[in-house]
Amino acid sequence: MSLFDKFKPLAERRAALCKFDANPFNVVIERILSPTEAIIDGRHTILAGTNNYLGLTFDPRCIEAAQTALREEGTGTTGSRMANGTYAAHLALEQEFSDFFDCPSAILFSTGYMANLGILSTIAGDDDIILLDADCHASIYDACRMGSAEVIRFRHNDAGDLEKRLRRLGKRATNTLIVVEGIYSMLGDCAPLKEIAAIKQRYSSWLLVDEAHSLGVLGRKGRGLAEAVGVEDQVDFVVGTFSKSLGSIGGFCVSRWPELEQVRYAMRPYIFSASSSPSLIASTCCALKILRDGGELRSRLWENVHRLYEGLQTLGMTLGPEPSPVVAVILEESSEQALALWNRLLHSGIYVNLMLPPATPGGHCLLRCSISAAHTDRQIDAILEAFAKLEISLLREG
C-alpha cells in the first residue's frame, strides 16, 4: 500500500491521453512572441486560449512600470501583507480599485484563486449559507470546503431554482450569500444577473459576483456584468483576478460595505500568503488605468468575438449560448476524438484549450477559444480556417 496508489486512476487517464504526440499536459510555450503568438514545438502558433482579453501582457507602458518597480523595489516582498509585505504600491492599487468600482473598500490577493478562497471561506461562517451556481469555478468550491458555512448549489443560470432554494431556507435566507460569475469560464455564458439581483433583494440575501472573465470585457467602463446590467448597487461583493484582462497575476475583492476592511484580518489565505511582488503590482496598476480608458480596446475585442463566433456558426459548429470572449465549440465526440481534433488544430498552428469531462458542463468535450483585443482579423480568419479543415476531416471520417 503506497500513498501514491490513489493517484493511479489519474495516471492511467493521463497515460491514455499521452498516446498523441501533444496533449494538454505537455504543451510548452518555447517562446512567447506577443499576446497572440508563440513558438510551440518549433511551430509558429496563434494563441487562442489564453484569457488575455485586452492583450495587455506586452503593453510597453505596463512593462516599463514593472521594470521600474523591479529596479527600485526588488524582486519580491518576502512577506505577508500582515507582516512586512505591505508596500505603498499595494495600498495605492487598493485605492485604484476602490475608485474604479466606486466602493469604500478593496483588498488585494496574490492570485484570483486566493481571493475567492480568502473571501468565501471567511465571510460566510458557521450559521451562514452559501448558495452557489452549480457551474461556479473550482476556486469557489474549494473556498466553500475550506469554510464552515452550509453550502447549497442551484442549477446553472436558473433564477427560478435559486428562488426556490431561498424560499426553502425561510428566515435563514437573510444569512445567505449567493455566489455567481459574470461570465462562466467554460461556455462563456453570462449569469442572468438582473433577475438574480432582484431575487436577492426580495429575500434580503447577499450577493457576490466573480467578475474574473468579465472585468474589462463588459460594462461601459469595463467593471463587468453588474455594471453592464445596471445592478452594481445590489451587489455586495465583487471578486476578480489580474490574470486575465489585466495581464499579470493577483486577485481582488471590492465591496460597497466598508466593513470589508474588518474581514482582512480574519482571512487565513490572505494572512499567510506572501504579498504580490512590486513589479506585478506596478504592471497591474498601469493595466487598470488602461482598462479604465479602454473603450476602444473593448470595442476591438467585441469585433473579434463576433467575427469568430459568427464564423464558427457559419461552419455549423455547436457553440456556447451567446457570443463572448470565451467561445466554446461543443463536441459530441469522445475524449480521445476530441484530443485528436485538438492535436490537428495545434499542428495547424492554432492553440485553443481542450476541456474534457467531468470538468465540463453537460459532460461534453470542448474546444475552448478565448479571444483577445490583440488578435488581428487575419489571425481570427486563420483560426476559422483551421476549424473549417477540422470539419472537412470530420466529414471524411464520418
Next chain:
Amino acid sequence: MPSAQDILTDLCRLIEPFAEPGRELNEGTELVTDLKLDSVKVMNLMLQIEDHFDISVPLNVLPDIRTIKDLAAQIEALTRAAE
C-alpha cells in the same frame, strides 16, 4: 412527511436511471463503489432528489453519504427540519 420506507422506495426509483441496467438496488447499495457514480453524476442525481422531496441537500453532508440508506436518513432529517 413521507415515511422512512416511502423515502427509500422513492430514492431507489430516482437512482435507477443512474445505475447499470438490471442492477438491483437496496439500502446497502453504495453510490460510488457499487454504482460507480462520479462526482458529476452524484451532483445531477442530487438535483433530482432535491426537486422530488422539495429540499436542498447541503454539499457538506455528501462526504458522509455512502449508501442509499445514508442518503435516505439525510433526506428524512431534512424533510423533518423543513416542516
